Amino acid sequence: MSTSSRRSTPSRRSSHPAESSIEEFANRPLADIPEEIFKLRELSTSLRRRNDELNDTNHVSMRHNCQLAETNVRLATTVARQDAALQAQKSSRPALSLPHELLMIIFRYALPPPYQHDPSVAVGPRNSWLESIRTKKACALVCRGWTAPAAEVLYQDVVFRRMGQICALADTFRAANSFQTPGRALSGLVRSIRMDSCVVWAPCAKVVREDLELVLRQCTRLRSFSFHPHPSFPVFTWPSILRSDWGFNPSWVLDPTPGAVGGLLVERLVTGLQSLDLDLRVPLSESSFGSMMFMLSNAAHLTSLTLRRVSHLSVSKRELFPHIVLPQLTKLRIHLGHEVLSEYVSTRWQMPKLTSLMMVGCPIVPMTFLRAQGTKLTYLHFDDGWTDGTAVRLLYGANLLPRLHELCPVLEHLVLRITEGDYPALYVISPTLRYLDIISGTWFTIEQYRTLGLAPNSVVPNLQNVRLVMMPESTPYFPQICHPSLLLPNGTGPFTDFSHVPLPPDDDATSDGESTSDEEHAGNQDAAKKNEADSLEFTTGGIVYDFPLARLRQKSWLVTHDPQLDGYPRFLPASHPLLDDSEPDYVPSNEATASQDEASEDDSCSESDLSSGEEESDLEMDISNTDGPYDRDTVLRMFRAGLDSDYLFD
Template sequence: MSTEPSCPSSTTAEELQAELARLRSENVSLAELNIALKEGNLALKDANTALKDLLASSREDRSALLSQQTRSQQRQYAESAAQTDPLDRAVGVATLPQEVLLQIFLSTIPPDHTYDPSVLSGSRNAWLDSVKTRRALPLVCKSWYGTGSEALYRDIVLQRMGQICALARTLRSSCVTYGPDPSELVQRLRLTHCIVQPTCMDVVKEDLTFVIEACAHLIVFEFHPHPAFDDELRTSEPHAFLHLNMLDDISENRTSLALCEQFGHGLRHAVFAGPLKIQNLRCIDQVLRAGTHLSRVDLGPYNGGAKVLHFSRSNDDVPIVLPHLTHLSLHVDEDHGRFLDYICESWKLPVLSHLTLHSCQELPTPLLAHIGLVLHYLHIIPSLHWDGSDLRSTLADLPTLCPFLEHLVLPHIPTLTLQCTIKSPTLQYPDIWDTLMQKRHVVELMCKMGIACRLPSLRTLRLLSWGSGDSSALPLILVLCHPTDISGDEVRVVTLPGVRLVQTSWAVLLDRGLGYAGKVTFINSSP
């Protein structure tokens, strides 16, 4: 059996040649495609460049057009404003919401610590400038009249008897005129050093009574009698003056009765500067019994002697309860022992947190035992006779008397190491009034000693430069210069009426008036 031989080699060669021919053809096609893609890419790059140029040109044209339109509008506005009545230019401002306008107008009233409304400040002071501005606000346009009146009448200061009569006349006339009732806008009323002629006393008291009765939304009332005038006529001089005594027996004084009614309507802050007599204290006692909404009370010095003891005992069965009072300021010199007994016996202050004691010769332990259980802030302002002989034993009992005390302000005692005497787990900010200021590194070392000794919560210790013990701004220093306001090497300057000071993290230093050539020098302001 014979077989015919096969030829695989010839077949494979033909297939390889065909595959090579196909690959050469595809390679040529790919090369042509690559050339076409490169040409397309170059065309796209050219188009992109042209588009960028076109976009840049469009932006320049648009910017030029907008600039031209802006200049044209500015010219139109200028021409329109030149042809418009000046009174019509404030139409846009006049259409602001009343709430926004009120906040703007209220910002014209300076803070209390920046001015002194007393006439002793002269005619050029921040308070009078503010009054002039607020008087002009309601006169700008009709749409500002209501809001401007609210800013004008919100805070009233009466310094002369003629101002009392004028205010009463304004409030009476508002009942028959169109417009807002000013009596509903008054929230703060202050009588400051107002003196009255005896022949005008009845008329002035009648007008003052009407003013107090009419101001139904009163929140703050302050009475500062003139220290140089008495409330009783002691001379036959026909032109003698008396200070306006409005704190008298309620049963015989309609002004005191009207004030008592206002205290029951929601008044929150009361200031009765001294000196206070026994008849004034009787009135204040009745007024405070009605003031259940009070959150702050400032009382001046009392000079009624032992009479207050009998007065307080007659009211033991009905104590004064002030459930919302958080801030209290008192005078506690050596003549105020009976007055403090009266407070301990007759006052109930369940939420009192801030206590300021003026003219102290020693810490009033009975008073602190009565009202110190919830105190967070205690400020002791010493008298000229302060010696601090019993301070060590009192400070040792302070954690028991004031278990939640955080901020303590004390006078300097050279023989006493404060940070090693007090054992308080809550005290954070002790401040010490000092006449011989220490350097910064000494104060910081004292703070470290306090933390290591008995004050685990201590954050900072400061020295306060004592230079104006009789200044009315003295209690404000600790309020405006709180220890948490600054830290480290920060420095802040604060200006008070008659006092300028610089606050640092370790001291509050008073300006001693040693500046020259417009520069102010502060004592020991360097570390």
Template sequence: MATTPREWLQSNGVDLSSGYSSNLQSALLVDTLKESNSALKDANAALKDLVSSLQSERDLLIDKNNKLVAQLARRLNPNEAANADRENRLSQLDLSKLPQEIVLRICLAAIPDKYQHDYSFAAGPRSPWFKWLNTRTALTLVCRAWNGPASEALYTDITFRRAGQIPALARTFRASAVVNAPNRARYVKRIYMDWCTVMSHCEKIVRDDLMYLLQHCTALKSFALRPHPVMWASHNPDAPIIRHRPHYTSNPQWLLSKEGNPAYGIALASQCGAGLQELAFVGPLISPQSLNLFCLLQGAVHLKTLIFGAVEFPNVQIGSSQPPTPAQVALPRLEELQLFLHNDMPRLHNYICGAWHLPVLKRLTLSGCNFFPADILAKHGEMLEYLHLRFVPSTSSPWRDQRPEFGFSRIRRCCPHIQHLVVPFLPAYNLLCTIDSPTLRYLDMWGGRHKRRVVELMCELGRASELPSLRSVRILPSALAHILPQDVPLICHPTDVSDDEVRMRTFPAARVLQTSWALLTDCGMDWGVAFLDDEMCDDDSDGSNYEPEEQGANENGDGDDEDEDDGTSWVSDSEAGDLASDDDTALSSEEESGMEYDREAVLQRYAQSQQEDFLFDDDTDGEESEELHVDIRARTDI
């Protein structure tokens, strides 16, 4: 029960009857009340501090609980959590404000490795390579800030599949120079001519424009040419296209020649001397062309990679007792060499051994090599780290070396730094006990059908004999030797997979499973025959929505409209339609009469062909099918 102040004073013996005592009592009461109020304030402040500390502890517990919940969610469903985090970061990202260097790296990352896709017409207009090209073109349209880096990525890698692309690209570069636009020619790093036949009626224009491109692409680092297999050269009169159209006989191998006026080979020779690092001629070269190639290599001091196919060595000329002598070749920076060398090519073999100087050669691939090239290795194998003898022995083409064990036992002296060796599987010889190399780490063999445990025992046998550094032995599928690229052992490097890891590798005509002990054909692809992706095999698609691209240099028509050039299109649909309707008769008559086209006619013909769906007529059979890959239609020859 509460006590009043009067009662409290009376209980303490205070007399309240007098006035003095009354004032004193009031003063005491005030002091007592002040002390009580101060005590209550202190207690209230202490309670506030306690509440504040409890709230802080509560917030910490809530944060900790949220983190534990997030960790538990990641463990239960890691993909969903990662996607959520990625979407959150992307939602806060402004692509238009990215640095140009980062955008360029993004665009360059969209370019797949060159071994993944088939560039030829045989793959059709809806091939994966065509889809990839569309992606590169679309990157230039993302936003204004992306146009510059995306254009650089678009022009970095140029592939010519049709002769009309060459004048189209040259027209683009000429137009940009006139209007003071960015010089796109300086973006070009690689030019690849794949099955690009140059017909005689447009040969001069294409030659001049190709020479123009080689002169103005000052940053060019790689040039490759793969002639059409049906039209290697005009000296082959049995080719189907030559039988039916004798004036269609030109392949762009004249770019090797330094003779004539103008000398078209001078432009390529200038590139070799200016900084070209990779040069490839995938196809046979007849005698004059091989001489021109060897002369071209004299000035290729910057070359790091050289690839060429079968070479016809110069023969004895009329009126001379000796064949022409090729020039001495010194390539001080060459690190990789790929060539075709058979045992019936002794003159080429002796020429490479005696007249070539390759001081830093690290990777050597000899296709069709059915013998051990001891002389070449003795001359150029001092710095060699990778040796590939690409040959699959058979009854029709056996291994010609009578004593291969003698040659392989000399690897220690010929190649003191060898690390990766690729050879044919020779069951008559125990190569694991024959090869003598303390530095060899990886051994691949074409052919053989061994189980994993047998291959692992081979590796143990090699380490127990003369291969102390051997880490792995692999079996390569001989059935796919003609399909897979020459450098497939390097593409599927042994270090890319661990002991039990399996990695899928995609090539133009096969899918390969890479394991630590073998390269296996994907069982789902019918032993590596040509395949189509899921979108191309869709039964609901009738192919009616295909629209040909309009980039000239990249099969899309890289050229320019004379009024306005965005760098990705050189003729509109309406222009091409007018050209096709107005000039169809004139161009056809010129073709049949064998007349030469001028530059405008070549561009018009190419624009017309871009508006037509190609490639194959389903009802073509018999002899007509032989020329299907070359002369598909009259409108696709440029």
């Protein structure tokens, strides 16, 4: 038993040849030799298999090592080349290459703010809008690095002032579609489209309408659309009742047919249009009014809406029109000259986020409208002048001002139009009101400002400023631009202190008795000081703003036209150059510093300029003498020929 156990122990140890010694093999019986040989052969086979695997792995590793070595060599070469290029750039000091986003910010700050320019043709050739267009085009031509961001700024705001511009932009989109770059990439830059006094001639109407549809179809990222008709031409949907040589303002935006201008505008409202400005100086029928309301019923993203004057509105069944919900609308400017429209907006519209409201053409204060829409208003602007003092007291004093805390519980800025000379003591109850502006179209004086006052029982604990404001018609929201918080009165109250300015002489007191020469002299001195104080307030200090048709100067108590900047005759000497009635010849901005020799060269070219003008007049005669309709190539040819002689587009 002990012998077998001693023999079994070496047998178990034989399974580990590396641990066995020669003595152990010598003491083992011969019967174990075959078993050991079999195990050794299995082990040898396993080792050979493992050796083959290691050889394969070694070959793969060597191949990878060679590839890494080649990559390392190429990387070293690239690093050396890049380092050499950087060293060359440092030595040559080239112009800095700015990121696209930073260039966009620079270009936007290089242009005037939107309130400073008006693209209307009524402004004339010397306006900041044309200057900004020239600046945009110049930025795009500086270098290739600036082309892309400058083109984005150039195409961001599109204004159609002539029908040929619509066809030209559509032609640009078509040309881009025929190349590698898709036309939608260019049309995707357009964010705003404005049709301003864009008259369409009857023979060209079909082509212009098709091209306008193409533009709206491709500008899928449009955020703003405005339509301002020309006041001297009628507004029609289609010129079927016009002679072929007549022009008209197209009201195609009222056609909700899918694929038409109005239908495409509805698509843009659905996809993200945020600002809509419509001025339809045309009698609206029930169907046209319904089309407009259908359009607004799809305006889920609209944040700013302007509905200007409607000449006539004939609607009999208001209940048939849709219930309008504008969930994102914050700014509304609306002409409420029609009772039907006022009642419809008051009862069938929902604007839960409305904070800024400007109402025009209201015969009375629309109390129903304010009850329905005034709960979140912070800015309220009445652009109606009730000149009769009794009307002011009844409309403002009894209905509106004492009930501001009920109608507009969070109101901060109130703008009223009162055109009478002596302003009544306003009875206002509004715990949240901070700024009160009284606007008019006439000049103000310190003497008039002194007549302002609040009734003793007024409750306005947070009122900080009361101003007189002379409002330019071109910028309706200018009280928010010339914000009263920028310049507040120096004292503790909302009124500016003018106690240092002498009061005007009392005419009744001087007429009762005979005044001495000294009294007359003193009265004349006081009047001179008062006029001098007015002149200084109008022409010095404060903040100056450039608007399309005026320059305004903001003071703590006044916002008015600057007579020295605008050329108003008041306070200016007779010899002042601004009083010269002669109209200077138009000189483009790039030729303002031309020498006399250059001027003579321009005179020598007058015949060619005259011939180009004759060609344009011939084209206009062709329009008047031909029934049409014209094809697209003819319309484009006439538009491009007109550009050569139109001083508005130099």
